[in-house]
Amino acid sequence: MRQEYNALSSFGCVACRSNDGFWEALADRPPANIHHIQGGKRKWWYVIPLCPDHHQHGEEAIHRNKKKFRAVYGDERELFIKVRNVMTVAGLWPEKIETEYQRGL
Ligand SMILES: [Zn+2]
Numbered sequence: 689m690r691q692e693y694n695a696l697s698s699f700g701c702v703a704c705r706s707n708d709g710f711w712e713a714l715a716d717r718p719p720a721n722i723h724h725i726q727g728g729k730r731k732w733w734y735v736i737p738l739c740p741d742h743h744q745h746g747e748e749a750i751h752r753n754k755k756k757f758r759a760v761y762g763d764e765r766e767l768f769i770k771v772r773n774v775m776t777v778a779g780l781w782p783e784k785i786e787t788e789y790q791r792g793l
C-alpha cells in the first residue's frame with residue numbers, strides 16, 4: 689500500500705486544494721500526510737491526504753476540531769470522493785484503492 693499512499697500524498701492536502709479552488713490543476717503540491725477516516729472498521733485504503741495543519745496542528749485540524757473541519761471542508765467521505773474523482777480524471781487514482789472501494793465501504 690506504500691505506492692498508493694505515495695500517490696495520494698503527492699496529490700497534496702485535499703483541504704488546501706479545496707481552499708485554492710483548483711481541482712483540475714495538477715500543479716506541484718507539498719506532500720501530504722495520510723489520514724485514516726474513522727468510523728466503522730478501519731480500512732487501509734479509506735484515507736484522505738491532509739497537510740500537517742489540516743491534519744493535526746492547525747485551528748481547523750481534523751484531529752483537533754472535527755466539527756469545524758467538517759463545517760468548512762465537508763465530511764471525510766465527501767472528501768474521499770472528491771479526491772477519487774479528481775485523481776481518476778487525472779489518471780492518478782490507484783487501482784488497488786478503486787478495487788477496494790468498488791467492493792463497498
Ligand atoms: Zn492543508
Ligand SMILES: [Zn+2]
Nearest residue numbers: 722723724743
Ligand atoms: Zn489522521
